[in-house]
Every structure is written in C-alpha cells, then in structure tokens.
Amino acid sequence: MLSYSNPCIWGLLLLVSAGCAQVENTIEDYDRFEEEDEASERGSRQYFPKIGLVRFENSVCTTQEGYMGTCVTKKQCEYSDGLQSGSCTTNGIGRCCLIQRTCGESSAFNNTYFSSTNYPNTFNEDSSCTFTIEACPGNSCQARIDFLSFTLAQPDGNGNCVDDSMVVTGSGGNVPVICGENSGQHIYVTFVGNNSITITISTSSSVDLQRSFNFLITQIACDCPTLAPAGCLQYYTDLSNTVRSFNYGSQINGAVVTYVNATTVAGTRQLANTNYGICVNMVAGYCAIQWAQSSDSTSFTVTGNTALIEVVTGLPNDPLYGAACTTDFVVIANPYFSNGVSVNTDRFCGNEFDTVYTNSKPFVLTTVTDADELGSDDVANRGFSLTYTQQACRGNNALLQLTG
C-alpha cells in the first residue's frame, strides 16, 4: 500500500500548478488513505464508504505565519511530521502543511525549512549540525537552498572559514565553504543519481557571536524549466537584480592579517577558494545584459589595498582588467563598454567596476578567489555587489544577436 509519509510518493502524485507536474492526483486517493487509516486505528478492517468525492491539488500554499507549505490532508501532514497551519481548500479538507526540520534530521519533502535549533533564538557555542536533503529517485535533479537567514562567524583575515563554516557534500556541482553573513543569498545543489546531499554547519565558541540560520529547500524536478544550467551555483531569473559575493556586507571583518614582519592589516570579507557561476536566465525578447557596480562606492572592492585607496583617493577607484587580475576576480565573456568598444579581456578586479555589456549566452558571471588573501595584499575587501539589467533586443540587430 502507498505510504503517505513518503514524500516521493507524494511527489509522483502531485499535481503541481507550477508546470513541473509528474502525475495527477485526486482526493479519492486521499479519502481512501484516511479511511483505511482511521479503520486501522480502530482495529477494524472494514472499508468505509466514501463520504464524498472532492478534488484538490497538492499545490504550494501559504501558512498562517507566511511560510511555504503544501496543501494536503490532515493525516498526510501528521504522517510527515508537518505542522498544520490554516486551510487551503474551500471545503476545509486541505491543510496547509509546513515541513520544518533542524539539526540531525533529513527531508525529501519539497519546501522544507531547515533551521538552527530553537530558531529564531540564537546560539553561541561549539556545535556541529548536519542536515540531509534526500532525493526522490528519478524525480528531483536539483535543490535550491534559500538562505532566508544566515549568520555565522566571519572568516579569518585571509578569507578562510576557520571558526564557523557551512560545508555541502554530495552535490554534483562545486559548492564553496561558506561563512559570515549570507542572509538573502541562495545556492543550487545537484543530486548525483539518487544520492542525498548533506549540509554541515559547524561553529566554534572561540568567536563570541549570536548565530542563527533558517533555510528554505525547494526540490526541482528533472523536467522542470527552472533547473539551473550546469555550473551555476546561483541562478537568477528576473530582468534585473543585484548579485553579491558571499559574505558581502558593510561592516569590516574584525579579523586581521599579520605579515611576516608583524605588520597587521584589516582582513577581507571575501571568502577564499571560490570558483562558481552566477547565471541569469535570458528572458525572451532580451538579447544582451548589462553589469554595473551597485550605487554604493565600495560595492566592488575585490583586490588591492582597499583600505588605503579609500583613505588616499576615495572609492570607487583603480579598476583593473585582464592580466592585472590573477588572484581574485570576476569573469564576464566578451564584454564591451557602453560606447560599444570591446574591453578586450574578460577579467575584472581592483576597487572599481566600469559598467559593461555582453551579448554572450548563456548570461553568466564567474567569480574566482584564491586560497590566500595575504600574498595578494587584499586589505579590507568587501567583495562585490553588481546589478545586472537585461537589454531588450533592438530591430534587425536583435535577430543577429539572437542567432549569432
């Protein structure tokens, strides 16, 4: 018999209005489940006749607290250790079911919230918290993890997550070790076959900080158009949005870097050892993309002595290109300036980012940081906050650009 505590069965039965549906389900199945279940609870084998036939979709619903839930019956929600929060069908049969999990647990349910123990309360101690995202065999190919809230300790002055860290294992794509402040960021992870993916968050009491985290994990079916292309750790679908490096933030990292001669300089907020794609889905009717520094004057501080340049000349200042960028940089394929002149290189670093455009598809900005921020003199870097704007196709050129 089908088990309604198995989300993979749900997944197969789901009628998802978002267009990534597998097989249609009707309330008939659920009625039967509930009746069988209630019968077995009473120790009876009697099959109760149906009271009525009602259909509803297991669509995404909003719980009373404003979280994402799935519309299911009361029993299904109980069996999946969910929290019923409000009704999601007019007849009152459907309950909006919230799936919340914490350290040491796992889930294969779509729209699972994984949060630190006793969230939204914070914690400040040594800990190691593991969570497992299970794949539904043959159904889920990726998961999107939204960092609704993510506060861990800053990296050391060289950008390494030595005290606190989030490590993802089992994903087909390369996921960097992440720490610091990352609320509002997201990542895509890719299931390898039917294997699960594990998130491990470790914290060290050597840093006195009130931490907490709360993630929303969305599973993406293999036939779903919202799958991120290969190589994209982050994926944006809007016409325009702002993308930031991990741990981008306004406060200076309290950690310092000490040179061999014992001089100390302010540490970086950029995370070391990253190399990933930030991809943008090209919207129909749009042929090019503009990348620009966010309005804030220090929103592109990637290499060099940021602290010194800010004091001496003010920021933004010192855009660097091409061969000058060997340690930490961003890459945009075939970029040109607003006057149409080619940049003649695809690498950007330094402390200023001049607005550029590209027609190269897919739209992707690759970001690279090296293992060590000491040797490359990366003083007080924040990383980057760049705003992209897709550019509408224009006249005949549009056709050329689309096919070219």
Ligand SMILES: *[C@@H]1O[C@H](CO)[C@@H](O)[C@H](O)[C@H]1NC(C)=O
């Ligand atoms: C995943 O599981 C499904 C169903 O159990 C099976 O058909 C498929 O071969 C498995 N895929 C891999 C790569 O192991």
Ligand SMILES: *[C@@H]1O[C@H](CO)[C@@H](O)[C@H](O)[C@H]1NC(C)=O
């Ligand atoms: C999971 O839920 C989202 C909406 O939050 C939906 O777009 C997606 O298709 C669902 N995934 C699966 C595998 O049903």
Ligand SMILES: *[C@@H]1O[C@H](CO)[C@@H](O)[C@H](O)[C@H]1NC(C)=O
């Ligand atoms: C210490 O070393 C750094 C890096 O090599 C150098 O920039 C700095 O000028 C040195 N400071 C002193 C006081 O020698």
